[in-house]
Amino acid sequence: MVYEKLLNTIVVKGAAYLILLDPDKLPDEKLFPFIIHCEKSGVDGFLVGGSLIIDGDIKVFIEKIKRTTSLPVIIFPGEVNQVCNQADAILFLSVISGRNPEHLIGKHVLAAPLIKKSRIEPISTGYIIVESGSMTTAEYISGSLPVPRNKPEIAAATALAAQYLGMKLIYLEAGSGASQPVPNEMVKAVSEYCNIPVIVGGGIKSPHIAKEKVDSGAKIIVTGNFFENEDNWGLIGSFAEAIHYKLTVTV
Numbered sequence: 001m002v003y004e005k006l007l008n009t010i011v012v013k014g015a016a017y018l019i020l021l022d023p024d025k026l027p028d029e030k031l032f033p034f035i036i037h038c039e040k041s042g043v044d045g046f047l048v049g050g051s052l053i054i055d056g057d058i059k060v061f062i063e064k065i066k067r068t069t070s071l072p073v074i075i076f077p078g079e080v081n082q083v084c085n086q087a088d089a090i091l092f093l094s095v096i097s098g099r100n101p102e103h104l105i106g107k108h109v110l111a112a113p114l115i116k117k118s119r120i121e122p123i124s125t126g127y128i129i130v131e132s133g134s135m136t137t138a139e140y141i142s143g144s145l146p147v148p149r150n151k152p153e154i155a156a157a158t159a160l161a162a163q164y165l166g167m168k169l170i171y172l173e174a175g176s177g178a179s180q181p182v183p184n185e186m187v188k189a190v191s192e193y194c195n196i197p198v199i200v201g202g203g204i205k206s207p208h209i210a211k212e213k214v215d216s217g218a219k220i221i222v223t224g225n226f227f228e229n230e231d232n233w234g235l236i237g238s239f240a241e242a243i244h245y246k247l248t249v250t251v
């Protein structure tokens with residue numbers, strides 16, 4: 001089970017590192033070397049999907065990833081039509097920062113039978129979109145207001161409500177390519193207030209920033225955009241090292 005595997009990674013390494021792959025942005029000639037590089041550099045798994053996929057075919061894309069790696073592949077859905085049986089699991093996301101019923105429960109009713117049929121593992125996740133500068137795709141597409149970045153207490157109360165509703169993960173999302181990541185104070189407030197693992201993603205552009213989020217209590221870090229530039233691939237290992245703090249040997 002992917003969820004148990006993630007929990008185990010958190011226990012062993014301190015935190016887990018997932019890379020978000022966008023079917024629109026990774027042609028085959030880049031995808032295969034990138035996946036192999038990620039695996040060698042200590043990445044723990046992949047998220048695939050996003051709020052808006054224009055050209056890519058997610059099913060074919062995941063098939064290609066699965067042929068290249070044994071690491072878990074988890075759908076990060078932006079739409080019901082991103083459910084497919086090629087993946088290992090799906091983040092069953094509810095946009096709990098917003099008040100748009102379609103993204104709180106509506107899409108889920110349509111997706112649930114498809115997930116059952118596909119037999120992939122649903123991982124119930126409270127998705128909290130956080131204000132990060134200019135409006136992000138996630139905010140726009142979900143038609144919801146983000147949590148103000150200077151209001152960690154709202155994020156913490158929202159996360160605790162998700163925990164009480166039985167959700168298994170919290171995703172603090174600044175949005176892909178965000179100019180500012182989720183503030184450390186908010187990561188800390190949420191991590192201290194609830195006791196389910198907190199994922200932090202959006203605008204994390206250096207190992208140092210990733211480490212700050214882990215030091216603040218994040219248990220899973222997601223990066224996406226940063227590695228669209230091939231020149232940055234050399235840094236994947238440094239991200240993994242910063243995130244897997246329990247593996248760091250001190251002399």
Ligand code: 1GP
Nearest residue numbers: 176177201202203224225
């Ligand atoms: C977006 O959290 C992810 O949903 C990753 O964001 O692309 O900014 O790394 P970036």
